[in-house]
Amino acid sequence: MRTNIRNFAAAVLLLTLSCGAFAQSDSSTFDVTATVASTCSISSSSSLAFGSYDPVTAAAVTGTTTVAVTCSNGMSGTNVGLAYTGSMSDGASGTLTYGLYSDAGHTTSWGDTAGVDRVAVTADGTQQNLTVYGRIDPNQTTAPIGSYSETVTATVYW
Secondary structure: OHHHHHHHHHHHHHHHHHHHOOOOOOOOOOOOOOOOOOOEEEEEOOOOOOOOOOOOOOOOEEEEEEEEEEEOOOOOOOEEEEEOOOEEEOOOOOEEEEEEEOOOOOOOEOOOOOOOOOEEOOOOOOEEEEEEEEEEOOOOOOOOOOOOEOOOEEEEEO
16 A cells, blocks of 8 residues: 555656746736827807897997816816907808807907917816907997807817
8 A cells, every 4th residue: 555655656757857847937028108198179069149239229249158178187288269350240241240258257269379368278178268358349330230150160289
């Protein structure tokens, strides 16, 4: 019986040693890389609808809309410009003048001139909602009745 146990132990030892010969390995490394792009996106949520303008009362009419901007985190010098003439047309000869502003008091004009009237944006990877404040100028008593419009282009610069 001792011989059987010895033979069995020797066989197990021999198998263990021979299996160990197959447990070798070799390694290699590789890099994982990516580049975060410097980019922005911009969209407007809705039209700036002033509603009715009454030229007889000669009062200004105000309204707002929102421009949403998202830029890559860490960018600098990012800003938004609004390109428009400041004159809505009825499609014929009628016009209504108006302005777009970055403040509710309608004192800071928002335009599309670099370093002058564009609005700065925080570039942190999250959506920034910028309110556009509009105001139709008062005392436009000669404006003919009708519907007036103009297309405004909002552009993000980086």
